[in-house]
Amino acid sequence: MKPVPRIRKRDGELVEFDESRIADAIYKAALSVGGEDRFIAEELAGVVSLFLEKSFQGVIPTIEDVQDMVEKVLIETGHAGTAKSYILYREERTRIRDAEARTRPPVQGRLFDPGPVLVLDAAEEQVGPLSGEVLSRKLVAEARLSPRTADEVARAVEDRALQLGLESVTGTLLARLIDVELISRGLLKAVDNRGGVLVPRQSVERSLYPKTHARSGTPAERIAERVLRQYALEEQLPRSCAEAHLDGRIRVIGLGRPSALFAATLSADAIRTWGIPWLKGRFRPEAVADPRRFTALLGRAVRGIAPHVSDGLSLCRLNMLLAPLLAGRSKTDLREEAWHLLSEMAGIPGLEIDLGLAPPPIFASRKARGPDGNSLEETYARFTGTSLQLASAFLEVRGTAAGLGPRSELPRLTLTLGPDALDQDEVLAVVSRAIGEAMAREPVLIVFDREDLPILGTSRTRVRMEDAARLTDTANLSVAVGGRVVINLPRAAYRAGEGHIGDFMREIEAQAELALAALAARSRVIMRSAAAPDGALSPITEGRGDIPPLLNMGGAAWSLGVAGLNEAIGYLTGEELHESDEAAKLGVKTLGLVRLVSSGFARAENLAIGLDAEDDPAICRVLADLDRAEYPRLTDRIPAAYTPGVALRSDAPVDLAVRLETEGRLGIPLRTATVRCFLGEDGHPAPETIIALMWKTWHNTRVKQMLLGRREP
Amino acid sequence: MIGSSTPPIRGIIESSLTHWDGRIVAVVFVGGCNLRCGGCPSPHLIGDGCDQGEIPLDSVLDAIYRRRRWIDGVVIKGGEPLLKPEVLELLELLRDFGLEIRIDTNGTCPEALSEVIRRDLVDFVSMEVKAPLTGQYHRVAGTTVDLGAIFDSIGILLSGEVDYEFRTVVYDGQLTSDDVMAIARTIKGARRYVLRAVKDKGPSRTVLRGLARSAGRHVAGCHVDGRPQDRETPFALFADGDERMNA
Incomplete structure (x- = not known):
């Protein structure tokens, strides 16, 4: 045990600890009550010194600490009289010091109250003296230390700063000093509790001055995403899940925006009925009965929601829900309204407009909402003609994009076909137009809505509305998909080894469990964010008065993604999905x-979790990159990017029929999967041929979505 | 082994969306041709020797059977499929699958054409008329052609016993607009005439449209096909199906 080397005076100055001065003080107090043995005073001073060493290991005691210790030693060793004299002497000295302090003129020329070290806290934009007391309180709150330990650590940090001769410390350096102190005391848990996110200067500079044009968002958004991603990985996810994310077994989507939903679908009828909940004041539906006004209001609602959604946002069956507002309008008028709506929604990332063609009867038989927001006697089926013409107008206007700026900034259009849609001539006219667009310009997504209850969502995740009761009102057709975690299927195969199917299945199970645990953690964050008053999500997940929330988080869905099934099976069996029926069967299994x-x-967990194909090329590339890093010996066998979801390799030598049948079969356990059909390789199929293909796909398979186009974008 | 006396099958596309408008079809390529056209897209099919790699009929039928829920019909192409009498047996086998059948012919075998129509073994015939029926025909076909046979085949189709189309492949510098007009006069009254440009070797689509417009004076349905349409709005092309020039 080291003797106490120094003590700190009241003005912060450090002085050598001098045991003889303790002995002097004790001796003086003893003399005042009739004592005269200097030797006893020196012995008692030795005891004080010993106790100080024990109590202040590595920490510099203050004068007050030393005096407290003298009192304690005198009392506990039976020298009550001397102790009393000593205490009275201390109180007298304190009184005199206070009186002197009151009469002393204030120190001129110093901006801050005397503190030995200034803390420049850039994060909080504050500067002030390093205060052991404040530091101690923070340590109790942040590091969850006991008040006594917190005091000790705070004092040690203060001393360290003094010893280093620093006049000021930055917030970052102070945080590091605290961590060093905690680590040197073995208080690793406290370091963990404090957490904290550090952004290296270089990362900040890369965000400010990116070297490529590929970096999206503003520097502020990029830095914020980086910090939040780090926070989410270190603080929000279980450690095992964070590790699995970092090493590539799973991929947690949207970590840079931890409180954002993965996807959402909005019903235009919700806005027509209740307005926008976060706008104060009473909503009068009749004030937006004019379609152009309603378009503006809808745009405002979508722009309000978009920042809270990380992957995609859709307006469900928009042509159908707008039809009552536009009944009787000419085709020119409908094109004009479509133009305004697309213009209003331009530039909103990930926005999709879902055009419903021949929706399921339970949907079409709902009473239509009139221009003033009230229910009409007529059902939506009555407005089918306008609905289809409006769908056609959307396709035409987006196709030409005249006056709308870059097409890439416009919302994507998807066509949701209900049962029998492909047997109705008026629907086929719209489908033909969509095919024309797909073959001439951009692929178009066709969604097969096969069941009685409609599916809602975005192109990457869809949810069937199981709650038929909610369908009594089309304003209820909003859905939130809270988060997605992707399972890297090829990783399970590499971990298991070629041919080890049993081990592969065990690895798959383990990775699925990790992904699900991560999803549960994400759900807790999202739900907390949605429930917190003034939380990030509360504007869209909280109602106001009689107005229900725009998105009902109670009914939120969660998405478990899968990617690279083809490569997983290929590695495991030596045959890709298209190469043998056994390979495809193992895929299904x-x-x-x-x-x-x-x-x-x-x-x-009472969570509505569904399985979706992960088809984002960026994610499929990241997973392959991580696998190459983890398994350098397999570099030649791992492609640049994994095949999306459960699809066959895009250049697999199979015809479309085999592709549709096989992918349709593989997609059965999934909630969302898209078969990519690029038809322009061998010429230009006639629209009626493509319609025949769609008809057969509907009837011969369980394919959920087809992406139709001329060639891969 | 079935079909011991069927024609040599040199290739198959199991399912195609581009060989018969409105239908998903399997395409069977039969070896052997009696013409030697300069720009033949399938020169490997001209010869009919066994050394040229024959696909067993069983495999062809198996591939078609496995796609029976997808394909509406089969297109028989060549070479010249009607050159071999054995093609009748192939057509009969395919008929047993309940599939629609289209034959693409060069019109040099009118007797065989009559026979397949008479025996109801074909639903659609697409006949290529390569040039005006003059000495120019021999040059385009790369060999001496029996123009009478071509006339006869045209007559058989115009009689309307089976659905049909005539088509002409247009190469730059080989056919003029007068030539196309001459062909159109020969097939006057035909239901459908398709002009096709060969990729990278044919005239622009605008020129082709002009030709079609002219030909439209003699033929009711004149179509333009076979050229990428990047610079055109899709809706003009697809709102009413194909692009159509009426007389």
Whole structure:
């Protein structure tokens, strides 16, 4: 045990600890009550010194600490009289010091109250003296230390700063000093509790001055996303899930925006009925009965929601819900309204406009909402003609994009076909137009809505509305998909090794469990954010008075993604999905296992979790990159990017029929999967041929979505 | 082994969206041709020797059977499929699958054409008329052609016993607008005439449209096909199906 080397005076100055001065003080106090043995005073001073060493290991005691210790030693060693004299002497000295302090003129020329070290806290934009007391309180709150330990650590940090001869410290350096102190005391848990996110200067500079044009967002957004991603990984996800994300077994989507939803679908009828909940004042539907006004209001609502959604946002069955406002208008008028709506929605990232063609009867038989927001006697089926013409107008106006700026900034259009849609001539006219657009310009997504209850969502995740009761009102057709975590299927195969199917299945199960745990953690963050008053999501997840929330988080869905099934099976069996029926069967079995694990978890956690194909090329590339880094020996066998979701390789030598049948079969356990059909390789198919293909796809398979186009974008 | 006396099958496209408008079809390529056209897209099919790689009929039928829920019909192409009498047996086998059948012919075998129509083995015939029926025909076909046979085939189709189309492939510097007009006069009254430009070797689509407009004076349905349409609005092309020039 080291003797106490120094003590700190009241003015902060450090002086050598001198045991003889303690002995002097004790001796003086003893003399005042009749004592005269200098030797006893020196012995007692030795005890004080010993106790100080024990109590202040590595920490510099203050004068007050030393005096407290003298009192304690005198009392505990039976020298009550001397102790009393000593205490009275101390009180007298304190009184005199206070009186002197009151009469002393204020120090001139110093901006801040005397503090030995200034803390320049850039994060809080504050500067002030380093205060052991404040530091101690923060340590109790942040590091969850006991007040006593917090005091000790705070004092040690203060001393360290003094010893280093610093006049000022930055907030960052102070944080590091605290961490060093905690670590040197073995208080690793406290370091963990404090957490904290550090952004290296170089990262900040890269965000400010990016070297490529590929970096999206503003510097502020990029830095914020980086910080929030780090925070989410270190603080919000279980450690095992964070590790799995970082090493590439799973991919947690949207970590840079931890409180944002993954996807959302909005019903235009909700806005027509209740307005926008975050706008104060009473909403009068009749004030936006004019379609152009309603378009502006809808645009405002979508722009308000968009920042809270990380992947995609859609307006469901928009042509159908707007039809009552536009009944009887000419085709020219409808094109004009479509133009205004597309213009209003331009530049909103990830926005999709879902055009419903021949929706399921339960949907079409709802009473239509009139221009003033009230229900009409007529159902939506009565407005089918206008609805289809409006869909056609959207396709035409977006196709030409005249006066609308770059097409890439316009919302994407998707066509949702209900049962029998492909048997109705008036629907086929709209489909033909969409095919024309797909073959001439950009691929178009066709969604097959096969069941009685409609599906809602975006191109990457869709949810079937199981709650038929909610369908009594089309204003209820809004859905939130809270988050997505993707399972890297090829990783399970590499971990298991070629041919080890049993081990592969165990790895798949383990990765699925990790992904589900991460999804549950994400759900807790999102739900907390939605429930917190003035939380990030509260404007769209909280109602106001009689107005229900725009998005009902109670009914939120969650998405478990899968990617690279083709490469996983290919590595495991030596045959890709298109190469043998056995390979495809193993693919189905793998997905069945993931679904089984996910269903059990969903029940236990009471979360509506569905399986979706992850088809984002960026994510498929990241997963492949991580696998190459983890398995350098497989570099030649791992492609630049994995095949999206459960699809066959895009250049697999199979015809469209085999592709549709196989991918349709693989997609059965999934909630959302898209078959990519690029038809321009061998010429230009006639629209009626493509319609025949769609008809057969509907009837011969369980394909959920087709992306139709001339060639891969 | 079925079909021991069927024609040599040299290729198959299991499912195609571009060989018969409105239908998803399998395309069977039969070897052997009696013409030697300069720009033949399938020169490997001209010869009919066994050394040229024959696909067993069983495999062809198996591929078609496995796609029975997808394909509406089969297109028989060549070479010249009607050159071999064995093609009748192939057509009969395919008929047993309940599939619609289209034959693409060069019109040099009118007897075989009559026979397949008479026996109801074909639903649609697409006949290529390569040039005006003059000495120019021999030059375009790269060999001496029996123009009488071509006339006869045209007559058989114009009689309307089976659905049909005539088509002409237009190469730059080979056919003029007068030539196309001459062909159109020969097939006057035909239901459908398709002009096709060969990719990178044919006239622009605008020129082709002009030709079609002229030909439209003699033929009711004159179509332009086979050229990428990047610079055109899709809706003009697809709102009413194909681009159509009426007389």
